[in-house]
Amino acid sequence: MAAPSSLASSRLAAAAPAPQHHHQNHQLRLGCSRRRAQRLVAMAGSGKFFVGGNWKCNGTKESITKLVSDLNAATLESDVDVVVAPPFIYIDQVKSSLTDRIEVSAQNTWIGKGGAFTGEISAEQLVDIGCQWVILGHSERRHVIGEDDQVFIGKKAAYALSQNLKVMACIGELLEEREAGKTFDVCFKQMKAFADNITDWKNVVIAYEPVWAIGTGKVASPEQAQEVHAAVRDWLKTNVSADVASTVRIIYGGSVNAANCAELAKKEDIDGFLVGGASLKGPDFATICNSVTSKKVTA
Numbered sequence: 001m002a003a004p005s006s007l008a009s010s011r012l013a014a015a016a017p018a019p020q021h022h023h024q025n026h027q028l029r030l031g032c033s034r035r036r037a038q039r040l041v042a043m044a045g046s047g048k049f050f051v052g053g054n055w056k057c058n059g060t061k062e063s064i065t066k067l068v069s070d071l072n073a074a075t076l077e078s079d080v081d082v083v084v085a086p087p088f089i090y091i092d093q094v095k096s097s098l099t100d101r102i103e104v105s106a107q108n109t110w111i112g113k114g115g116a117f118t119g120e121i122s123a124e125q126l127v128d129i130g131c132q133w134v135i136l137g138h139s140e141r142r143h144v145i146g147e148d149d150q151v152f153i154g155k156k157a158a159y160a161l162s163q164n165l166k167v168m169a170c171i172g173e174l175l176e177e178r179e180a181g182k183t184f185d186v187c188f189k190q191m192k193a194f195a196d197n198i199t200d201w202k203n204v205v206i207a208y209e210p211v212w213a214i215g216t217g218k219v220a221s222p223e224q225a226q227e228v229h230a231a232v233r234d235w236l237k238t239n240v241s242a243d244v245a246s247t248v249r250i251i252y253g254g255s256v257n258a259a260n261c262a263e264l265a266k267k268e269d270i271d272g273f274l275v276g277g278a279s280l281k282g283p284d285f286a287t288i289c290n291s292v293t294s295k296k297v298t299a
């Protein structure tokens, strides 16, 4: 593995944003020494830029064969973790044809051990076929399928982690919640449901995906995304620990594409992306993965 690009130290090197009242802890974090930040990254895992491709309910055997072949042919920067999430029924096909350079995720899992649960797929089964990740709490599962924090999402995270699946934990507000000034309240409530169920965060990536930006072509501005990422990090510092706050990766999702990824990636608290539509096009997805170069520390 290449030397980890220290996101925490790149945050330190980046110009600090204008102070805002709710960013007090964040400012403190930025003030900690570079050496300490690097030590924290080393403790929590690779600290690499992270890009996930959520294929949602798309694809056929044929189109997925083409997508996998494009991904296998792509040149990817070494300092980015790349994961794709095909529909369940294609995971096996993707696992057996995709380069090991890219890990594979499911888009959902059952809440506990498998058994008499018609139509469900268990964490054990995902592990059995070599799947390494699962996306949980995606807005389409919350708002279209009706999963909620209390009954499903937190417990799914706990069980998946207990079976050694790594988790992309999704949070994000609806448009009306943003317009009502409730963005932080909604995100923090969703974070609490995860935090109440997670004891070890080293296999967790948080995905901030504002619902109004998903599949709409209406990407959050880099400043809008950065503001929420910084606030979530502050929440983690207060409610989980300073170490987790400094080291957990917080990625952005919602209309990310090859044209807008570089500007977003420059923001200090944006540690990567969860990509929907653009992840179905191999070359565009590779461009998004390689936007890690916008992150590199030059100082």
Ligand SMILES: O=C(CO)COP(=O)(O)O
Residues within 6 Å of the ligand: 054, 138, 209, 213, 214, 215, 216, 217, 253, 254, 255, 256, 274, 275, 276, 277, 278
């Ligand atoms: O939901 C998403 C990823 O999980 C984002 O989807 P789009 O990139 O298509 O907006």
